[in-house]
Amino acid sequence: MTKHRLYATSFAEAPAPNPARAKITGVVCGVRVEEVADPLMREIRYLDKLIDELAKGKAMDKIPRA
Template identity: 85%
Template sequence: MTLATKHRIYTTSFASVYPLYVAKAEKKGRTRAEVDEVILWLTGYSPAGLEAQIAVRTDFETFFAKAPALNPARAEIKGVVCGVRVEEVAEPLMREIRYLDKLIDELAKGKAMAKILRQPG
């Protein structure tokens, strides 16, 4: 994929979008800690690792490329976000970003954390 064909979100700083995720969740009565929990579950970052990525203003492409351990259960994330069915997104990086968007949507909609994190039971 050349720079000319990269989607703009790939080069957008994760730190610039993170506060929007937090605001969306908080507006619906959820917390920043819950947003962080979802991001850590998805990416395998430690809390310190996540903070470091935010501090250095890593772009989305690098944020996901450097993710320590993308959660294998993320393949269970299904549904529509921004009018797009996440499980049908062909481009791998865009699919990871849509997974994150979907998890934040579920959090904001009041879904139980165990269900968001695809825990059995």
Template identity: 80%
Template sequence: MTKHRIYTTSFASVYPHYVAKAEKKGRTKAEVDEIIRWLTGFSQEELERQIAEKSDFETFFARAPQPNPARANITGVVCGVRVEEVPEPLMREIRYLDKLIDELAKGKPMAKILRS
């Protein structure tokens, strides 16, 4: 079975799109970073290192030091797919991130995005 193309895509190549999507809606890069840190457990320095190293998505999520257990509470639809029903664990992690960035761009308060 071949890997999905997104798994071998550099996280660093997609990250600017997350930031641009947020900024276009009046949100900030700092908020995008906060979401990613909340989801993965990376520190800001570790996140920046992953970006600098151009880690692919598979490596990025494999290196996540402490995936947030509350990420299981992320539900909803991204690209026509319910994130909580994605069977492949890595794809589910990617969809969780997509969903959180979507919520940020739609103006949701950070407390709700971070399920706190």
């Protein structure tokens, strides 16, 4: 049996997030990450942006930027 979880639950139960994630900027799926108003959706977009940048071969320490 597969256990289903809500995104909100997953993010709420995750360890403390990296405070530098707020420096992640850019566009994911046509949406500017830094302009997302809903806190949960912003966290999801940060994750999307990280995945996109890693898929392009960028090093993790180069992704957060002001």
